Amino acid sequence: MAPSNAPDELPADQQQLLDQFKQRLETMTPSELHEALGSILVAGPAVSDRYAAARPDNRLPRREDVVTFVVRVDINGAEPPLWRRLELASDLLLNEVHDVLQVSFGWQDRHLHRFSSGGGPFDSGAELYLCPFDADAGEDEGVPEEEVRLDEVLSEPGDVLHYVYDYGDNWMHSVKLEKVQPRSGEEPAARCTGGRRPGPPEDCGGVRAYELAVQDPQRSQLEHPLIPFRARDINETLHAMFADVEMPPFVQQFTDSLPSTCTRPVLRLITGANLTAAPVITEANAASMVSRYAWLLRRADSDGIRLTQAGYLPPNVVQEGIQALELEPTIFQVNREVSVGPLLRLRRSAQDKGLLRTKKGTLVLTKLGRRLAHDPLALWHHLARTAPVIAADPCESHALVLLLLTIAGFADDSALTPTAELMTEIGWRMDDEPLDAIDVLDLTQPLYHDLCLVGALSREGWELDHITPGGVQFARAALQRPL
Missing domain, CATH: 3.10.290.30 (MM3350-like)
Incomplete structure (x- = not known):
């Protein structure tokens, strides 16, 4: 009988490990396989060098002068x-x-x-x-x-x-x-x-x-260009x-929280945003931007607004709100606040910012709301300082601040897609895929809607996130908020 060329059988425990390793290789993506092979290459010399001489010390003394x-x-x-x-x-x-x-x-x-x-x-x-x-x-x-x-x-x-x-x-x-x-x-x-x-x-x-x-770029399967x-x-x-980039304390705190490998693109954006300069906003421009909030505050002046039993604005106020917010009447042919998203968000935003509160079933002004109802410039600054930019989830928190930085830097006509690209650049993924504009919209809902309410973002064509000149100033003011 000719000698067998088959290898000796492995012990059961080793064979089990080998089978598991083979199964894992079969399920690896090309990227994971590259990473694993690289790790083996790195580990290989370390294993073989256990019995080798110590590595050399090739470093030279540091120069006394900088060249x-x-x-x-x-x-x-x-x-x-x-x-x-x-x-x-x-x-x-x-x-x-x-x-x-x-x-x-x-x-x-x-x-x-x-x-x-x-x-x-x-x-x-x-x-x-x-x-x-x-x-x-x-x-x-x-x-x-x-x-x-x-x-x-x-x-x-x-x-x-x-x-x-x-x-x-x-x-x-x-x-x-x-x-x-x-x-x-x-x-x-x-x-x-x-x-x-x-x-x-x-x-x-x-x-x-x-x-x-x-x-042949057309035939390549590159994930990135x-x-x-x-x-x-x-x-x-x-x-x-x-550069020793000057930035407001809130933004400095944000950048300090980032891993050092993530700060490069953020610093690039901060440099172009001129965040230490005072926002440039006239009273007339401020009045235009806060007009929706001002309408609601003035409407609640005096005796307030009696809410429905379910806690919503009454039908007549809803109809007034559709006109005040300049909503498309063919879309909002309703008189229920719950069916008019922009109006509902406006009312809740004003309450969150301490301008309105409910008292015995009536929506009334707070002391702050009464003071700001007829002072558009002060109201504008208050809305900027109270923009929702902090979240418990780190990904949401980063998205909120980076959306404001993108607007303040005005590097593009739109805000959501550049923010998504920046989030991806600093390492965030959604289901292992790069983030897109819809992901950022989901992550920044409260802030995004506030920005739309003050006209910092507006519709242009099919774009829902066109940055306005007033929006640049509003974003800068929001980032200059106190800690």
Whole structure:
């Protein structure tokens, strides 16, 4: 009988583990498989190096003077070359260099990364500089990146620092020092001066998939589009990252609550929003914006408004409200408040803001409401200060503040879609999908309706979220609220 070529049978417990592993592989998405393979690659050297010599210490003493390093950053394997040229302050920490590289190539910081010198990030003979996740996970063969300065790993022209982003797609970068220039102190901490080719989208599958997408974008299956290289856009973001941006205490508290990896796009928006300047609003413009609230407050003046037994506005007031709110009469041919959403939201909003209250079945003015009913400018500021921008759910809370920042920055004619893109950029997902305008509308319902009631957002064509000039000022006032 010929000898069998079949492998020896595994013990039952090991065979069970192997079967479970195979089943898990069959259910993995391509992205999950990339991430898992990357983790195995990272773990492999660590296992084999247990008995190897300790990793070298390649760091140099820090320079006494701060200079400008001119570096060229190439993504390895791209053909033709995909690169950016940067001017970096030599005293930047590697975690700051990581942020610069993310911006320069259009990455969104969704994956792990690491730096290395003396070899690639997975080479056993290289010194590793670890991202916070790897350091917190107990990786003991490297130095936390926030403890290492750029001038400790680059010194003379020709020196190379290695950087990998996304252990699955394995985007390998070579940061080569080209020049060392004196620094006057007026230069930005980081600046892009050149580059070639679009930045690769997140999760596109690596260099080969990127090249195929560039050759035929119509046939590519990219989740995110290619990012055109524009040095101006990169430098605007870098400026926002490193500038000492002044912001109101409420906004500062919000940005402080964000993970450091999420602040770049938010700071970019804050820089353009001019949040420290006083809102520019005339009494006439304020009167126009608060006219709906003013109507209801004046209607409740004197003896108040007697509510129905069910607690709603009576039919005659509902009809007056349809006219006061300039609602389409062919749509709202009703006399029940519960069927007229804008009117119901107006009344509840006025109560939430302390302007109205119910007393023995009657809707009456509060002392605050009576004082503001005939002072449109003061009413405008009160409505801005009491805009609902805080929620228990972090996702809702972020959406509320970012919607106001989007309006205050007036970076687009509409508000919901740019806010959705920003929410996605800082890491929020809905059922593992990027957020869209409808998601933001769901997350910001109370604020969105308040903004519509004061005319900060209006309809233009089919768009329900067109930003008005008054809306820009209203959003700025809302973000300047006291803590």
